[in-house]
Amino acid sequence: MNILLLGSGGREHALAWRIAQSPNCTQLFIAPGNPGMVSLGTCLPGLNPKDFPAIVEFIRKERIELLVVGPEEPLVLGLVDYVLEQEDLAELPIVGPDAAGARLEGSKDYSKAFMQRHGIPTAAYRSFRADEIEAARAFLRELNAPYVLKADGLAAGKGVIIAQTLEEAEQELGEMLSGRFGKASSCVVIEEYLHGIECSVFIATDGQDWRILPVAKDYKRIGEGETGLNTGGMGSVSPVLFADEAFMARVEEEVVRPTIAGLMVEGIDYRGFIFAGLMNVDGAPYVIEYNCRMGDPETQSVMLRIQSDFVELLLRIGNGALGDYELKIDPRTVTTVVLASEGYPRSYTTGQAITLPDLPEGAMIFHAGTKSEGGMLLTNGGRVLTATCYGDTLEEAMERSNHLAKSIRFQGKNFRRDIGRDLLELGQ
Template sequence: MRVLVIGSGGREHALAWKLARSPKVDKLFIAPGNGGTEAVAENREVDITDHAALIALCRSESIDFVVVGPDAQVVAGLGDDLRAAGIECFCPSKAAGQLEGSKGFTKALCDEMGIPTARYARFDNEADALAYVYAEGAPIVIKADGLAAGKGVTVAMTLEEAEAAITDCFAGAFGQSGAEVVVEEFMEGEEVSLFVLSDGTDILPLTTAQDHKRAFDGDQGPNTGGMGAYSPAPVLTKALYDRAINEIILPTVKGLAARGTPYRGVLYAGLMLTAEGPKLVEYNARFGDPECQVMMMRLDSDLLELLQATASGSLKGMDVRWKDAWALTVILATQGYPGNYGKGSEIRGLDQIDDPEVQVFHAGTRRDGARLVAAGGRVLNVTALGTTVKDARDRAYRCVDKIDWPEGFSRSDIGWREISRSGA
């Protein structure tokens, strides 16, 4: 089969890397790709917001199957446009993709289906949002309603922080994504990610992971798109896992199907493990980034088969196999991220990494002749397998130390929660 991956980040590099290992893939393309994806696929410089151009590429290259990576393209309806052109693809519909595209949409679905989540209110003006916050007090959570590249959420521990977050949203800090704001109660607990495939009727649970959202060690600093992750996440015990599937995932799939907008794709649930049990923090309508990187390292099944079954509505009876190993990824980001950062600094030393249990997935890189240079905020994902989470962490950081990039930084404590719990 001839397969096309859409996107340019670490998630898409990991998907392409795994797809390239499928015996069913004859030729793999990625649009637009990055400085590392050319090692596993043929990069194609296409504006992925131009759906007509992507369809033309599919036709010119006789593409059999498309895998859409980025959230923005899911929400923009790329899957619908590809299917309308007769091109098979792994991507939820625009209607179902509102699970990620609008936090208010998801909250309304939770109300309708009785899905446990934080108490909330939704506002389209600053004055009413501020009045609500003053009445509720802090801590409190402020969220831009739409997509904001993982940066539209503020966990405000003081009223001043909440005020600033609301003002930023309505002042245009997140464009149209902040035109409406969801204000939520602050939930006490530990956050964990649960991934399932849904073909609109049946689900196939995948695995769990934990991300590290804050920029600096000790979970300090601003929220980011993610500075590292590990999988699995045993904090989601079997009992809690079963509750999450039955109380959150299945009602979501059922509710969307009943609305006539069945969900076909990967469903990524961010869960808070509260004293009352798991509650939904938010949904993402695509693979996580950096969670996808650790998942692809652990996956022992043929990824293409799973994605095709999801797209064609034939998940029933399928299973998924995982390596008996932990995976952990460390993000190297450009100094200044998630704020202002420079581009174009040279990255050296990747040729010194020769551990077969380590893959370096590129996120924000490009080639400048023979040089590899940084072209984004999050730049590299050093991803390792290990017999324990500590083993995976130590292997990843040994490779991080070999990378010569003074303009970059990483957290030094990825996996700290699980290591502190298990000691291994």
Template structure:
């Protein structure tokens, strides 16, 4: 089967790397891809939201299955577009329809969904410019820290957490005033969830599901979890505090009600559900849903899967997931993200990179890179994700950092403390 992956980040390089290992994959294409996907697949210069060009590529390349990486084309309805075309009737799609994608496309919608189906989550209130005073009064009822979330898509940066009540009120005004564009036309104010965060990933065909390896990611730019949120600076899998008992609670209290809720509401959901969780004394509470794999969590989750991911994806798209069994390794995978100087603020693109391809163990996944003439240059904020695999967190981290030590570009930076909080975890 010829397969097309849509996207250009580290997640898509990891998906391409894993899918290409399967005998079920013949020719593999990525649109638009990056310098890393170019080494395992054929890149197509097509934007992720250019549905007509994607349709043309599906026909021209005889694509049997489309795997949608990022959230934006899902929210904009790429699955609906493909499903509406009679000439694409036989094409399998991994990714939910636009109504299912609202689980990520609207924080307000996702909170209401959780409340309808009894999924544990923080209390919240949705605010617009019309009831901004209600929002300020609601903030006064909370103990803090104060959590404000842009309702729509904001590239992983639409969450503001502050300890100061007055700053929270000012931030609410800034967000409703356009801080995140249309994404913050509505703002969800949430109670702060205490505990330790992790990510759980589910592949579902709308009825049955597989739970993939869990991961913990590191969102803030600065060491010690300081500074502004980013798209993710590193990740670790497995997570020491996500033992079998906790994961059983996650399945019973979160995964099953979520999948059943989609089914009850008539949402034809085929694809991944990323569940951001807080573990508070062994009890799970949902922070957010995403409707695709996380990045950089994908770069530690997929290397731990021993069974054939491509087979699982095909089964999900055919609604035959009940027949599948997932297997994964007991080894630890860690990834450390190297970013452009200035990220998550403004940063320069086009910096020449040296030292790529020297790793003997581990995998360096490309995120914000592109081929320019004879060299590879930076093309984004998050540039590379260096994944190490070992029998412990420390051994995996040693590989992650060792491979990055051989690579350089002007302004390259990374966190040096990924996974340190888990090294001597005792609960």
């Protein structure tokens, strides 16, 4: 079948890599794609995922039989609604929710209220706008440090602030409500800080049934030991040692089941992936946030662990027929290390020449922010590449990913060497 995948980052490169391996994939188109994907399908650098009429025109022209939406912004803006409103495309299988379902990510205030309505465990919270700043400060004084502040809308993974003191929290609150993240922070969610360890759970659902994909853990801070500024993600590991059978049984019963049931009750036909960022608090799962798509860089680790036909899974999601699909998981450990440009997540330079090594067996380099110019591969983003490797043990996977990351060369390269170390220490 002809498949159109929207997106251009490391997540989409990993999705494209897995899709291209399926015998069900005849032609893969990727819009806009990146240089790392050219061997997997046809990249369409001129096709913008937010240009809905152009997307529809391409679907018709190339007789696309499955649409897979990688990034969150087109989903939140209503791409799925737009496509399905076309009379001739009303039955097109699409992996990605409509705008109503995408609100789980598009509005932190909405998603927290959704959790409350459906009894899904999450941190206590309140939401505030600019004209409620005094009430917001009063609520901060009711909480204990540290303080969690979240921009309500999309902020490219950087709209969460964890302030260590009340004074810092009040300053951050003022800056957010004054437009630091534009419209995204016109409303700010303040919530209690949960003490525990995080993991990422990905739910593939056709609106009624679901499969839980391999669990991963990501690392958001720029510095080793989870220090420094928040980023879009500096690495990931799968599986996660503490997400054992007992914990995952609670996740399915207390988080996954009521989430899907809640969507159905509210009349939302959710077909796609749901990311549930969880905090393990003494063995109990609490939802930190939802995303309406796969995460990045967790997808890079998760895709290497899926052994069953991924296109069949996607098609069943889009057709509302997940049914008896058997998800087969590779038991090996996978670690992903992100290579970032110097200065990221603040201002950074691009256009640096990249030298890639020969790829060892059991390893992948996924492109996130690269471009091809004059026959050269150049940096073109904050997060540039990911080094993703299998290992029979966590220690072996970490060693191999770090070795691969070291062997990739570009000026100003920055990466964390401790991805997975906390889990290694936890297991000792």
